[in-house]
Amino acid sequence: MRLYILAILLCCQFNVIAQKVTGTIFTAQGDLLPYSSITIKGTTKGTSANEKAKYAMTVAPGTYTFVCQHLGYAAVEKKITVTGDVELSFVLSDVKLNLETVVIRNDREDPAYEIIRNAIKKRNYFSKQVNQFTCNIYGKDLIKLNALPKRILGRKVPDEDRKDMGLDSSGKGIIYLAENISKVSIQQPDKLKLEVISSRVSGSDGFGFSFPSFISLYNNNVKVFTERLNPRGFVSPIADGAIGFYKFKFLGTFFENGKSISSIRVTPRRLYEPLFSGIINIIDDEWSIHSFDLMLTKTAQLEIMDTLQITQLHVAIDNDIRRVKNQLLHFNVRQLGIDVTGNFLTVYSDYNINPKFPKKYFDNVVIKYDTGVNKKSKAYWDTVRAVPLEQEEMLDYQKKDSILKVTKDSSMSKRYIDSVNKSQRKIKPLDIFTAGIGRYRYNKKGSINWRIEPLVQNAEYNPAEGVVVQLKGAISKNLYNSRSSVALFPVIRYGFSNTHLNAYASLVYNIRTQDSARKLKRYAIAVSGGKRVSEFNKQGVIPPLNNSISTLFYGKNYMKTYENTFGAVTFSKRYESGVRLAVSGLYENRIPLNNTTNFTFYKKDSIKITPNYPVEQLSSQFQQHQAAIIAVSFSFKPGQRYIQFPNYKASIGSKYPTFTLNYSKGINKVFGSDVDFDKWSFNIQDDKNLKLAGLLKYKIGVGGFLNNKQVFFQDYQHFNGNRTAGASAYVNSYQLASYYANSTNANVYAIGHLEHHFNGLFTNKIPFFRKLNWNLVAGSNAFYVNKNNHYVEVFGGIENILKVFRVDVVVGYDQKNNTSSGIRIGAGGLLGASFNRGANNNIDIGF
Structure with a gap:
């Protein structure tokens, strides 16, 4: 009682x-x-x-x-x-604009230009006006489908998928609804911490985006959402050089709280520049922003979205200090018959411009989620919500949250697990050739997945083995309680011409943990062994498909391989600080693999087939030998920043480059090993977004052999060449260089890769190119060993063709004064860049 x-x-x-x-x-x-x-x-x-x-x-x-x-x-x-x-x-009521309150400077210039000049002069002042502050944030993100066709690119959209998304029969409905309550703390010049107190996602127990887009026109270059929308960013209407980019028109003034406010229309001087259009309101005499309503479209080089409208209202929080009160981002996407709209609304309140931050408050955690961030009740949200839910939103929460509860309540039941396991589509006989086959099996202790890759995808042809069939598979098990996984990757390879059967497998154990200080640590242990076919250059720079085509159609078998019975162990560890460490041991019994066929589609090309060893440097096949090698790789990217989730941390990158040091040693007379060498390399690599000037990518390095007493060709330093029309990995290879002619065991060598993506800097001024949104790219690759062994090439091309492709013209020059040229076709652009991501591996253990 x-x-x-x-x-x-x-x-x-x-x-x-x-x-x-x-x-x-x-x-x-x-x-x-x-x-x-x-x-x-x-x-x-x-x-x-x-x-x-x-x-x-x-x-x-x-x-x-x-x-x-x-x-x-x-x-x-x-x-x-x-x-x-x-x-x-x-x-x-509509604001009454008065055109008589601003004195026109002369008969030729619109008075808006004088107002904008004054605002530009004060831009830096207002940008740094407050040294530090905190505020509370309420955000509501809503994405709706207005239309979804029955077929996309010829593929039917299943009714089950429509139902899972919560769409009605016409393909309309909310596909994402989320709210969050956060506190943001900012300290000049670049310190930020966002503490997410509570987060709610309709139909999910996840965290949502929970990261408001901080858009400030007081920055010269304005970033919206993500760089994927436009890596160059967008030019602020009050940027230092704004008058060269925009036309301004004075619309009149209105009064609010005794202050005169000028309303100005903003119009880009040229289309296909990263520029806004719309209205900006400037407070007279103060020259600060009162509010704005600006639009971005495809003609502003906006990617992914068709339109993006940004509305902000600023309010006074202390005397002449004004900060954002409300922000609304409204976007629309129409692609392939899909019509999507979205509203991301943010309300800022409770500003404190004199906060007392504890020592070391600003650390490498930029976003921190409360431990109970997604566990708040409906009653809590009804109390703290800054913007009322609409009827459609309330129904979406009720429907999807109830489905989630039923799913979670039954997720560990035998009936539910059996239902999920039985829901997989039937395997068709031809899948093993074209699509591959696989199955997953859930249980209360984790999940087990297995898959066999399609045979057609892994088939190839080379003169040493003839037609090659490979059976590649994977079996993995996730262990929920320990946040770890174990996976087995078996490979069976058969050559129909040499009738050799090779088989090997790798067993990989991954674990992710946090210590008592909640610092993230990741470990991986891999054990592999068996008999395999390897390229002399272990980086495998020649795609088997490219080599198969060049051999069958032109008699050019660029790939050079050998067989080896091997065993290897690798331990790798990733630290929260950005350090990666890998230690490996390898033993190989290296066996020559000679050609057994010279078949080509055109008989005249069969005489072009070369022996299955690097003929550029070797006059005959190598002798069978053994090699025992240990390798250590240390990689460090300082300044890593993180998102701290309740149970783990996720890196969001760093503004500093990656430094990588590799060392490998060939150990003589261990298990009969014939090698004896010490090899090292040091590289610096980074991508630098220069905003309007484009994106610069570079990799520079040095290396060599401290000891080269007994080095076989497999252990040489190889420079990743390319002789096919398909582009090799950018910023990690040489598009016209030979694969092995320049390989070396010299004491010192140097490499350099430089690539600049202009991202529309020049092409947006060319009518045809700017409509297609094609962009220029240019750069150079070079290496130097000595005066008798060096190479340099320059290239220029067009990327973002169909958002995927890239075409380059390359000219190369070597130590023999030979000049070569060629065209390379690869992946590049909005979608194509994703294909190249990860191609340049910082950890290179050389195995």
Whole structure:
């Protein structure tokens, strides 16, 4: 009974100190005015109306002046005394712009230019006006499908998928709905920490995006969402050189709280430049931003999205200090019959411009999630939500959350597990050749997956083995409790001409843990062995498909291989600091592999077939020998930043380059080993986004042999060449160089790779190219061993062709004064760049 009475008293107390103010915002014509801003005068507390123009605020009893604002409308103030729940609606009239309040400097220039010049002069001041501050953030992200065709690229969209997404029969519905409550702390010049207090995703127990897009026109270059939208960023209308990019038109002034505010239309001077269009409002004499409504489209080099509208309203938080109060990002995507719209609404409140941060508060954790971030109740959200839910959103939460609960409650039941295991599609006989086959099996202790890759994908042809068939598979098991996994990768290879059967396998154990200080550590142990076919250059720079085509059609068998019976052990570890360490041991019994066929599609090309060893340097096949090698690789990327989730950390990169040191030693007379060498290399590699100037990628390095007493050709330093029309890995190879002619065991060598993606810097001025959004790329690759062994090439090309392809013209020059040229076709652009990601591996153990 005592607890019961206490509960009643607490409820009564809550009713006394927390009252709800609700209302709707209308125009003078009676239309709804969505996403208006409502604040309490004299504070930074406030909210935003939703898409239906409704708002709600929770306040303590008292007398308040509520201020309602919306871009293009005159602000309205209402003073009320709150003693209980109250409804307070607003009617906003169109702002009356006065064209006579600004003196025209001369008859030829629009007065907007003088206002913008003053704003540009004060841009840096307002950017650094507040040394540090904190504020609370409420965010609501909504993505809706307005249309989904029955087929996409010829493939039918199953009804089950539509149902899982919560769509109706016409393909409409909410596909993503999330809210979050966060606190952001910022300290000049570049310190930021976002603490996510609570997060809710409809139909999911995940964390959502939970990272508001901090958009500031006080920066010369404005980043929106992600660099994938436009790696060059967008030029602010008040950037230092804005007048060279934009046309400005003075629309008039209006008054708010006794301040004169100029409204200016912003228009790009040229299409296909990363520029905004729309309205920006500047406070006269202060020259700070009052608000803006700006748009980005495809003609602003916007990628992925078709349109993106950005609306911000700034309010005074202390004298002449103004900060963002509300921000709305509205986007639309129309591709392949799919129509998607989205609204990302952010409300900023409770600014504190004099916070006291503890020592070492700003560390390498940029975003930190509370341990109970996704465990808050519906009652909690109804209390803290800054923007009321619309009926459609409430129904989406109810429907998807109930489905999630049923799924979670039954996820460990035998019936549910059996249902999931039986839901896999049937295996068809031809799948083993074209699509591959696989199965997963769930149980309470984890999951087991197995897969066999398609035979056609791994088939190849070479003169040593003839037609080659490979059976590659994988069997993996995830161990939920220990956050670890174990996987087996078997390979069986058969050559029909030499009738050799080779088989080997790798067993890999991965584990991810955190120590007592919650520092992330990742370990991996791999054990492999068997008999295999390897290239002389272990990096495998010649794709088997390319070699098969060049051999069959032109008689050019570039790939050179040998057989080896081997055993290897590798231990690798990743530290939270950005350090990666790998230690390996390898033993190989290396066996020559000679040609057994010279078949080509055209008989005249069969005489071009060369022996199966690097003929550029070897006059005959090597002798069988053994090699025992240990290798250590140390890689470090300083300044790593992280997202701290409740149970783990995830890296979000660093602004510094990656430094990599590799060392390998050939050990003589161990298990009959014939090798004796010490080999090293040191590389620096990075991608630097130069904003409007484009993206610069580079890799430079030095290396050599400290000891080369007994070095077989497999252990030489090989420079990754390429002799086919298909481009080799960018920033890690030489597009026209020979595969083995320059391989060396010299004491010292140096390499350099430089590539610049202009990202529309020049092509946006060429009518045909700018409409297609094709971009220029250029660079150079070089290595130097000595005066008798060096090479340099330069290249230039076009990328983002169909968002995937890239074509380069390359000219090379070697130590013999030979000049070569060629065309290379590869992947590059918005989607193609993803194919190249990971091609340059920082950890190179040489095995």
